[in-house]
Amino acid sequence: MQLLNTLLIGITAGSIYSLMAIAFVLVWRSTRVVNFAQAGMALLSTYFGYEAVSRFGSFWIALPVAMIGGALFAALVELVLMRLLVKHASSGPIAGVAPIIATLGLLGVIKSAITIIWGGQDQRIVAPISNNGFTVNGSTLVFSPLKLFILVVVVILLIILSILFQKTNLGLALRASAHAPEIARLSGIKVDAVRTLGWALAGAAGAVAGLFQTVNGNGNLSPDSSEFSLLLVSGFIAAVIGGLDSLLGAVLGGLFLGIAISFVLMYVSSGLFFIAPFVILLLVLFIRPQGIIGVKVGRRA
Amino acid sequence: MSLNVSNLTVHHGAICAVNQVSIAVPTGTLAAIIGSNGAGKTTLLRALSGLNKPTSGVVNWMGERITGEKPEKLVRMGISHVSEGKSVIPELTVKENLELGAIWRKDGKEMKESLEQVVSIFPRLGERISQRSDTLSGGERQMLAIGRAIMSKPKLLLLDEPSLGLAPLVVEQIFQTIRDLTTQMRLTVLLVEQNAMGALKIADLGIVLNLGKVVAVNHAQALIEDPAVRAAYLGY
Numbered sequence: 001m002q003l004l005n006t007l008l009i010g011i012t013a014g015s016i017y018s019l020m021a022i023a024f025v026l027v028w029r030s031t032r033v034v035n036f037a038q039a040g041m042a043l044l045s046t047y048f049g050y051e052a053v054s055r056f057g058s059f060w061i062a063l064p065v066a067m068i069g070g071a072l073f074a075a076l077v078e079l080v081l082m083r084l085l086v087k088h089a090s091s092g093p094i095a096g097v098a099p100i101i102a103t104l105g106l107l108g109v110i111k112s113a114i115t116i117i118w119g120g121q122d123q124r125i126v127a128p129i130s131n132n133g134f135t136v137n138g139s140t141l142v143f144s145p146l147k148l149f150i151l152v153v154v155v156i157l158l159i160i161l162s163i164l165f166q167k168t169n170l171g172l173a174l175r176a177s178a179h180a181p182e183i184a185r186l187s188g189i190k191v192d193a194v195r196t197l198g199w200a201l202a203g204a205a206g207a208v209a210g211l212f213q214t215v216n217g218n219g220n221l222s223p224d225s226s227e228f229s230l231l232l233v234s235g236f237i238a239a240v241i242g243g244l245d246s247l248l249g250a251v252l253g254g255l256f257l258g259i260a261i262s263f264v265l266m267y268v269s270s271g272l273f274f275i276a277p278f279v280i281l282l283l284v285l286f287i288r289p290q291g292i293i294g295v296k297v298g299r300r301a
Numbered sequence: 302m303s304l305n306v307s308n309l310t311v312h313h314g315a316i317c318a319v320n321q322v323s324i325a326v327p328t329g330t331l332a333a334i335i336g337s338n339g340a341g342k343t344t345l346l347r348a349l350s351g352l353n354k355p356t357s358g359v360v361n362w363m364g365e366r367i368t369g370e371k372p373e374k375l376v377r378m379g380i381s382h383v384s385e386g387k388s389v390i391p392e393l394t395v396k397e398n399l400e401l402g403a404i405w406r407k408d409g410k411e412m413k414e415s416l417e418q419v420v421s422i423f424p425r426l427g428e429r430i431s432q433r434s435d436t437l438s439g440g441e442r443q444m445l446a447i448g449r450a451i452m453s454k455p456k457l458l459l460l461d462e463p464s465l466g467l468a469p470l471v472v473e474q475i476f477q478t479i480r481d482l483t484t485q486m487r488l489t490v491l492l493v494e495q496n497a498m499g500a501l502k503i504a505d506l507g508i509v510l511n512l513g514k515v516v517a518v519n520h521a522q523a524l525i526e527d528p529a530v531r532a533a534y535l536g537y
Contacts, residue, residue, distance in 0.1 A: 169404055172393075176401050180390045186350060188376040188405030188453065 001139060006266045007259060008143040014258020015154040016216065019209035020235025021242060021250035022161070023202040028244050029178035030198030031078070031086045037103040038206055039232030040110035041077070043225065045070030045207030046214055047118055050125050050221055059128040059215075063153075066207040074203025077106065078196045114223045122222045127215040150212050157208065158251060161201075165247065174198060178245075209235065230274070234261075237281045243291030252292055303328040303489050304349075304457060309358035311341075311348045318344040320513035321358070326506065328456075331483040331490045333504035333521060335497040335534055341513040342493040343385055346459045349491070350382035351375045362457065377405060381455035385462050388446045391435035395426055398434050398445055402452025412452070419448040422478070440471035444478075451482070458482075458490045464499060472496065476503050497534040501525050509534065 020042065027035040035041075049066035053059055085099040129149050133141040165171035176184040177194040184191050209231060214220070217227045238257045242249025257280060264276045272279075284291070304326040311319040319341040326332050334342050347353040349360060351372035360368045367375060372382070381402075389398050399419055403412040420427035423444040429437060434445055443463050450458055460479065464472040480503040483490050494500035501507050507524035509517040517530060524530045 169400075169407075172397055172400060172404060175393065175397075176390055176404075179392045180388075182352065182384065183388050183390055183401070185352070185372045186376060186382050186384065186388075187401045187449070188373050189401075190373050 001136070001141075002266070005141045005143060006262050008141070008147070010259035010262030011255060012143070012147040012151055012216065012258070013262060014238075014255040015151055016209050016212045016231070016254075017234045017238045017258050018251045018254025019154060019157070019205045019212075020231055021238035021254045022247060023206040023209065024236055024239035025242070025244060025247055025250045026198045026202035026205065028239070030174075030195040030202075031082060031099070032089075033082065033086060033099045033103065034236070035103045035202070036100065036232070037077070037106040037110060038202070038235065039210075039228045040107040041070060041074055041203055042206035042210030042213075042231065043221075043223070043228050044073060044110050044114060045203065046125070046210035046221060047114055047123075049207070049211045050118075050123055053125055059125070062125070063208070063211060066211050067204040070203035070207030070210075071200040072203070074206075075196050075200040078199035081106065082199075083192070083195075111223045118223075120223055122220040124219050125211070125214050125221060126219055131216075146215065150216060153208070154212075157205075161205075161247070170197075230277075234258075234277050237277050240281060241284045241291055246291075249292055256292070303363055304491075305359075305361040306349070307359050307361075309345070309348060309360060310356045311344050311353055312356045313344070317356075318513055319348060319355075322510070322513070322515050324508055324515065324518065326489055326491065328489055329483070329487045330505045331480065331488075331492060331503065332506040332508055333497075333500035334491060334493045334508045334510060335495075335500060336510035337534070338495075339512070340510040342510055343461055344513075345510070346382060346461050346491060346493055347384075350380055350459055352382070352384075373405070376453050379454065379456035380459065381450035381453050381457070382459040383446045383450050383461060383463065386465065389434045389437075389442050389449070391433065393434060394431055395434050395437070395445060396430045398449050399426070399452050402449035403454075405453070411454075415452045415454065419451055422451070422482070423448055439467050440475065443467065443471075443475055447475075447478070447482075451486075456489060458488050460490065460492045462493055462495060464494060464496045472499060476500070479503060498525070501535075 023038050024035065027033060045066045048069035049062035052062040052065035081102060082099060085102055088095045089099055127146050129146045131144045131146040133144045165174060173184065173189045173194050174197065176187065177189060177191045181191050213227050213231045234257055238253035239250050241256060242253030257277060260280050261276045264272055307323045309319055309322045310317065322345060334345065336342055344353060348355045351370050354369055358368065359366060362378065362380065367378065399416055400412065403415055406412060425441055426444055426448055429441065434442065437445060447463065463475050463479065467475065476499050479490065479492065482488060492500050492504065501521045501524055504521035507519055507521040508515060509530060517524065
C-alpha cells in the first residue's frame with residue numbers, strides 16, 4: 001500500500017512538473033531561449049487566480065483566469081521584450097546571452113511587482129476539493145480527491161495539447177516553425193505570430209502548474225515562495241530529461257522526476273527534498289546526455 | 302515578361318553578393334542560373350523569395366512590384382522557393398511536409414487535390430506518405446521538397462541546387478521531372494545549379510553569374526555551344 005501511495009504522490013507531483021516542463025519546451029522551441037522567468041510568470045498567473053478567487057469566491061473561475069492571464073502576459077513578454085533581443089542574438093556573444101539574462105531580470109521585476117501589488121506576506125488559495133487522503137481498507141493514503149482532480153485536469157490538458165499539435169494546421173505551423181523557421185516562412189507561415197502563440201501556450205501551461213503547485217502544497221502564496229523555486233527547478237530538469245525539444249519528452253521527464261523524487265523522499269530520506277532533483281538530473285545527463293527522447297543534433301546535416 | 306529584375310543589388314554585411322543584376326524571364330520559361338561558388342546564385346534566389354532583403358533595385362512579378370516583400374506574402378502570390386540542401390523538415394512525416402506547402406490555402410478540398418497531384422507525380426512519396434521524412438533517401442527528399450513547393454500552387458518556382466549530393470541517375474530523373482513540370486503546369490522556373498551542363502540541357506534560357514554580376518544571357522543551347530562558357534563552366 002505504501003508503494004502505491006508513493007507512486008500516486010509521485011505521479012501527481014510529476015504531472016505538475018510536466019506542465020512546467022511543457023512551458024519550458026514551448027518557449028525553447030519557439031525562440032531557443034531558456035526562460036528563467038517561467039516560474040515567475042507562473043507565480044504571477046497564480047496571483048491572477050488568487051485575485052479571481054477573492055473577487056468571485058470561486059476556484060473554478062480562478063483556473064481559466066490564471067490561464068488566460070498567464071497566456072496574455074507571456075505573449076506580451078515575447079512581443080515587447082524578447083522579439084528584438086532574440087532577433088539580434090546571432091550578432092555576437094553578448095547579444096547571444098542577452099535573451100537569457102533578460103529572463104532573469106524579468107523574474108526579479110515580476111517578484112517586485114507582485115510585492116508592490118499584493119504585498120510580501122502570504123496569501124492563501126483554498127482548494128475546492130478535499131486534500132485529505134482516501135481511506136482504503138482502514139488505512140489513510142496521502143493520495144486525495146484533490147490530487148486525483150489535479151491528475152485528471154492535467155491529463156485532459158495534455159490530450160487537448162496533443163490534438164492541437166498533431167491534428168490541426170495550427171499545430172503543424174507550430175512544429176514547422178520550431179524545427180525549421182525558414183522553411184515555415186517559405187510555406188507561408190507567419191513565424192513571428194507563431195512564436196508569440198508558443199509563448200502564450202507556455203504561459204497558460206505554467207499558470208495551471210503554478211495554481212496546482214500552490215493548492216497541492218500548503219495553499220500559501222508569496223513572492224518568495226519556495227514551492228515556486230522547486231517548480232522552476234523541477235520543471236526545467238524535467239524538460240532537460242525529456243530532451244528540451246520534445247513535448248512528449250517533457251511529459252515523460254516530469255512524471256519520471258516526480259516519481260523518482262517521491263521514492264527518494266519515502267525510502268531514502270525526506271531531507272533530500274531540494275537536492276534530489278539535481279542528483280537525478282546529473283544521473284540522467286551522465287547516462288543519456290541527449291535526454292530520454294532527445295535526438296543527437298549532429299545527425300541533422 | 303512574368304519576372305522582371307532590374308539592377309538588383311544584395312549585400313551580406315559589407316560584401317556585395319549580387320551586384321546590379323537585371324534579368325527578364327517570360328512565363329513558362331525554365332531558366333538555368335549557373336556560375337561558380339560565390340557567384341551570388343543562392344543570394345539572388347533568396348532575394349527573389351524574400352528571405353534576403355535587397356539593398357537596391359526593383360523586382361517585378363506579374364506586373365506588380367514585389368521588392369523587399371516577405372516570403373509569407375510572396376508564396377501567396379505564387380512564388381515558391383525550394384532552398385538549398387534538401388529543404389524538408391526531418392521531424393515531420395512526408396504527408397505533413399506536403400501539407401505544409403498548402404497550409405496557407407485553408408481550403409481542405411484543394412489541399413487534398415494537390416496532395417493527389419503530387420503523389421501522382423512522385424509515386425515514391427505516396428508509398429512513404431506516413432513515414433518520417435528523415436527515413437527517405439536523398440533523391441526522395443528532393444522530390445519531397447519540390448512536392449511541397451507544388452502544394453502551394455506556384456507560378457514561379459525557385460529551385461536551389463536540386464542535384465546537390467545525389468547519384469547521377471537520380472539527378473537525371475530530378476532534372477527530367479523539373480522539365481516536365483515546367484511544361485505541364487506552365488511554370489516559370491529559376492534553376493540554380495552547380496551541375497551547369499545538366500541544367501542547361503533541360504533549360505530554355507541560360508544565365509551566367511560571376512562575382513555577383515550577370516556575364517552572359519542566352520538560349521541555353523547557345524550557351525552550351527559557346528566556347529568561353531564551355532571552358533569556364535562546362536569543363537571541356
